Amino acid sequence: MTFEPVGRSLSDFTVKLDVYSGPYEWLLALILEDELEIFEVPLRELVESYLLARRPDAANGLERDTDFAGSAAALILLKSRTLTPAADADAEAIEEDPLSPVKLAERLTEYLKIRRAAEHLRARFASNAGHYLSAHTIPQRQGSLSINPDRVALAARQAFSRLIEPPVRHLGPITVTLQELAGIIRTALARGPISYERLTGDMDRMNRAVAFAAALSLAQEGSLTLAQTEPLGPLTLEPSR
Amino acid sequence: MRDQERRPGPGPAHLLEAVLLVSASPLSPSDLRSATGLSGREMEEALAVLSGRYAPKTSGIVLREVAGGYLLSTNPACSDAVERFRREARPTPLSGAAHEVLACALYLGPLTRGAVSRVRGVNSDAVIRSLLERGLISEVGVDREAPGSPALLGVTDEFLAATGARSREDFPPAGSLVTHEELARVRERLAGSGTVQAHAESP
Numbered sequence: 001m002t003f004e005p006v007g008r009s010l011s012d013f014t015v016k017l018d019v020y021s022g023p024y025e026w027l028l029a030l031i032l033e034d035e036l037e038i039f040e041v042p043l044r045e046l047v048e049s050y051l052l053a054r055r056p057d058a059a060n061g062l063e064r065d066t067d068f069a070g071s072a073a074a075l076i077l078l079k080s081r082t083l084t085p086a087a088d089a090d091a092e093a094i095e096e097d098p099l100s101p102v103k104l105a106e107r108l109t110e111y112l113k114i115r116r117a118a119e120h121l122r123a124r125f126a127s128n129a130g131h132y133l134s135a136h137t138i139p140q141r142q143g144s145l146s147i148n149p150d151r152v153a154l155a156a157r158q159a160f161s162r163l164i165e166p167p168v169r170h171l172g173p174i175t176v177t178l179q180e181l182a183g184i185i186r187t188a189l190a191r192g193p194i195s196y197e198r199l200t201g202d203m204d205r206m207n208r209a210v211a212f213a214a215a216l217s218l219a220q221e222g223s224l225t226l227a228q229t230e231p232l233g234p235l236t237l238e239p240s241r
Numbered sequence: 242m243r244d245q246e247r248r249p250g251p252g253p254a255h256l257l258e259a260v261l262l263v264s265a266s267p268l269s270p271s272d273l274r275s276a277t278g279l280s281g282r283e284m285e286e287a288l289a290v291l292s293g294r295y296a297p298k299t300s301g302i303v304l305r306e307v308a309g310g311y312l313l314s315t316n317p318a319c320s321d322a323v324e325r326f327r328r329e330a331r332p333t334p335l336s337g338a339a340h341e342v343l344a345c346a347l348y349l350g351p352l353t354r355g356a357v358s359r360v361r362g363v364n365s366d367a368v369i370r371s372l373l374e375r376g377l378i379s380e381v382g383v384d385r386e387a388p389g390s391p392a393l394l395g396v397t398d399e400f401l402a403a404t405g406a407r408s409r410e411d412f413p414p415a416g417s418l419v420t421h422e423e424l425a426r427v428r429e430r431l432a433g434s435g436t437v438q439a440h441a442e443s444p
Contacts, residue, residue, distance in 0.1 A: 018334050037367050040336045082367060101431060107360075108427050109419075114360055116418035117344035118337065121404060125340075128405040129331060130317030131305070133265040 009063045010071075015049045017042060024050075028071060031078070038079045047072060176207050181214035189224055189239040196235040253279050253287035254294075257311075261291075267310030267402060308401035309408055338368045343377060343396065348415045351381050351393035369394065377403065 013024040019040045020027055030036040050068050055061055188194045196215065200208040215237055218224045227236040251259075256277040261268060268276075273284060288304075288311065295304040301319045305312045315323050324331060335343075342365055345357045358365045372378045381395040396409070406412060 019336070037371055039338055039367050040371075042336075082364065105428060105431055107362075108431070109424060110360060111362065112423060112427060113415040113419050114341055114344045114348070117348055117412075117415050118340035120413065120418055121340045121343055121347070122335070122337075124404040124406070125335060128317075128403060129334075130320030131303070131314040132320065132323050132327075133312070133314050134263060135265075 009060050009067050013050065013053055013064075013068070015046060017045055017049075024068075028075075031075070038075065038082050041075070041079070043072065043075055043079060046075070176210050178210060178214050178217065181207065181211045182218055185211065185214055185218060185237065186223070189237060193227075193236055193238040196237060199237065253277070253283040254290040257284070257287045258291060258294075258313075261304070261311060261313045264312070267305075267308040267312040267398065269310040272310065305402075305405065306407055307405055308398040312402065336368070338365070339372055342368045342372055343400065344415075346378050346394050346396045347400075347409065347412060351395040353384055353387065353391040353393060355387075355391065357394070375399075 010024050014022060015024050015027060020030065020036060027036070027041070031038050031041065050072075055064070058064065185199065188199055196212070200211050203211060215224065215226065219226050222240055225238045225240055227238055228234070256279065257273060260273060260276045270281075270284060273279070274281070277284075279287065291304050294300065295302050295313065297303050297316055297318065301316050302313055303316050305314060320331065338361075341361055342357055345352060345360050349356070349360065354366060354369055357369065369378070373380075376397055377400040378394050379397045380392040382393045383390040384393055401408065401411075404412075
């Protein structure tokens with residue numbers, strides 16, 4: 001959207017609207033620079049302002065009228081394009097079939113209620129305007145967390161409602177437990193230090209893995225010490241002193 | 242009164258007054274209780290004292306009960322002086338379109354941008370963007386049933402404070418804002434345009 005240059009014939013025309021007060025040319029500039037939303041500008045009031053300020057007897061009267069008509073027409077076109085649903089709007093917003101009279105009546109009734117509610121809100125905003133709050137700014141509180149119980153419940157439901165279970169078919173049946181292997185290690189350590197290789201020499205792959213986990217667990221609780229002189233070297237389990 | 246006498250330091254009303262003074266947003270009763278350590282009864286009595294002290298006719302500061310809490314703000318009667326001091330103009334009034342979008346969010350919300358545009362019959366994206374920037378509406382969730390899970394919009398506590406409302410229930414039901422005569426006129430217009438009649442004649 002572009003405007004034809006307005007020239008300077010309207011340089012002395014000023015407007016006074018709720019959303020803007022000042023030279024008309026600046027208003028156009030603000031709209032073009034997206035500093036002011038076109039939907040906020042009441043075009044009817046704008047035209048009325050011009051008609052009040054119109055000077056048909058001025059030397060450039062016709063030029064002024066022409067410039068204003070041209071720019072006002074562009075504003076109307078811009079506003080109508082802004083307010084019209086976009087061509088690529090979501091499919092649900094596009095209704096191919098015309099509304100039935102009953103539906104149309106329902107929609108009009110609903111819109112009428114919204115219009116009246118909007119007027120009610122305008123009055124409430126106006127009657128509550130002019131309240132200014134404390135200028136004291138409260139610093140952000142560290143660790144202050146607001147939890148909405150409904151959202152927590154929703155998150156929990158989503159977390160625990162997995163539809164796809166993780167695949168477990170590759171896992172065999174449980175044949176040995178950590179506690180059993182820990183018992184075997186404790187028994188072996190009662191006779192003194194023992195190498196991991198010797199301890200697990202006659203175990204299968206699963207038992208050796210669980211034995212290693214059991215040894216780590218016992219080391220963590222302080223029941224034994226793991227000694228390894230070099231990386232990837234022999235591992236020795238020693239009873240704690 | 243007995244509680245005030247027992248307390249060696251400042252009284253309940255003083256404590257509430259001090260906490261309210263430094264808050265720029267409404268403080269709920271639980272916020273006030275946890276900050277001051279007052280009991281429910283002490284709170285009620287202190288709030289009654291402050292309501293009298295900060296009434297519009299007696300003070301330049303007023304105590305307001307808005308958005309589920311209590312808030313001290315300047316008396317609108319003094320707004321000209323405050324605006325001169327702060328060297329700022331009163332915020333621009335909202336447009337008619339903005340009021341309609343807020344009414345949609347208040348009475349029909351939470352609802353999507355598309356739903357707002359359908360109710361109003363025109364694209365409302367720009368108005369919604371402006372209201373989001375002003376903090377009067379916010380995205381309060383998503384509509385998982387709709388394609389693309391669009392955001393749901395609802396009014397904020399700032400909106401309640403700006404309209405002087407304690408809660409959403411403070412607004413009259415939308416149905417009560419329209420008279421039977423107005424609804425009858427809508428039906429008459431539809432009938433006059435032939436649409437209702439045509440429908441009535443259809444099998």
